[in-house]
Amino acid sequence: MYRVGDLDTLKGIPGVDWVAVRATKPGRPSPLRAFAQLAPQRTAVVRAFNDELRETCGLPVWARFANLDNHWLIDWEPGPDGSPSRDDVAALLADNPAASRFADGIQLLSAQGKAIHWARQMLQPGAAVVLDTETHALWGRLMEVAVVDAATGEVLLESLANPQIPVTEDAFDVHPISDAMVADAPTWDEVPPELLRVTAGRKMLAYNAEYDKTVIVGDCLRVEADPQHLRAKGQWGVHHAPALRLVGRARLPAAGRRAPCPWRYVRRAGDAHPRIGPGVSAGAYAGEGQRLNRRRTTREAGIRSPGRRSPR
Known part of the structure; x- marks a missing residue:
């Protein structure tokens, strides 16, 4: 029939x-x-669309089949300006007569792809900063704050703060910033104006965003300073270190030698610099001598770590 x-x-x-x-x-x-002819298979169509996308955009494109979900995942690395976006590629897919037939079985951007695109957005000039704090105790008063430009690695703010209360042993074991080191430092009421200036209009990325936001806003309210955008939850985010490093490969020299990419620098024990991932200290970018001098000063003063780590 x-x-x-x-x-x-x-x-x-x-x-x-x-x-x-x-x-x-x-x-x-x-x-x-x-x-008569056989209908094109989805695999061949997806691969052909990948080739078209790669040729059109001149960027790395890759796909994999999610067997359990029975659909294809298509990812691509965005260019320096963040394009093409997911909407751009969705439009190309809709305009492709063969691929559009299988659109229901094609997912644009996997979880890994979304992280890469997020990182590229955060690496746009003026888009984000990476921030870190050190406190006198867990959820305590601030003793240091540092802010680094996520795109360039430029240190925008690095300031000690006198909490006007002795540092606990557990907190000292983490940073280690002593009471003597902050004795002549400004109190927190002097720091917010500059912190607000360098973070205005930018996403603030932190290793533990909820912690840093809470202690900063808490100290601002304690000294009766208006936190302004520092209290806005939408202005904060947890950084994705692997994605930042992956996107950063695009800026390596053609010879393949690893270049000093600013967003790969991180805070090690003894530094109070924004944490961007495990590896090299931000002090290597902002001045390795500061870290060495701090440890030397602490050691010469006879101050010893109690040997316990804080949950912070």
């Missing part, structure tokens, strides 16, 4: 010798075979 619509379509095919078709004996090839 055949659908009437299919028969009507068949009759409309030009160039068919219907006399020969009707004369074909059972078991013999029909002249209609010349007009």
